[in-house]
Amino acid sequence: MMTDAAALQARLDAMEKRLAQAEDREAIWRLFMAMQAAIDNRDLKAYGEGFTEDGVWAGVVGRGVGPVGIAEILGQYMKPWDSEATRTWHVTLDVLIDIDGDSATASSKFQHITPAENGTLRVWHLGAYDDRLVRTAQGWKFTQRLAYVIVPYMEPKFQRVGTGGE
Template identity: 35%
Template structure:
């Protein structure tokens, strides 16, 4: 039987994962400050993105996601391993995205991946200390120009 603390931790972590998806889908990059620890490492490199700290990733996302007029990040089935004030989580992401090419044509495609996270309990609640995107698949992905690098968005 789960303890009240474990039930609370699981619900708080589920809420944290949900807040992440809403922050990304509404392009509220500053909301990521309340989702990640200040020293978090975010690694989207396996899926073609950047790897860096929260401030760097926020700047990068604002540029990298501009080519997509619509997307949804649907996180499901988090597998949690709680250990006191820390946790490991692997969750599924299903991500339909609409790409707009430079000529204005649009194409819907789908990405499936996993988030591998290390979480910590802070004075402000649970936060993600490390996030790694693990690529699963892409379906119907259009040809796209390269995603900007961190260096290109840090200028």
């Protein structure tokens, strides 16, 4: 039978573990938001810095490895906006994060929203991310981010360039 002190310590330990997981989820969510802002502002260097040195971004436009390689592959397609009237904004949706110590997996969806010609908003497309993350000395970073388009529909395995269709 557990003593009162041991029972109290067990409760405190369980609470600390739940608090640590909540803090980790918040940190990962903030990383998602920082990445969204970086891509929307075409700060591809900052986007790349959200990955480990061997981190992989793969999607329909190609595959990049490491912060520099990821910035380079995305830079081939993501040019600075001609004007605010032609830009898009990302919205991150349906985020699920599972943490296991110093590593995590996550899945989410994203939309690109752009101004329509009549001044209203238009959803350009809907996509999904499959992510793997790791805790580093600088905080949480991506080790893998697979990006693919859901609408308009394309078979996901053909979009995950260089990943073997994982």
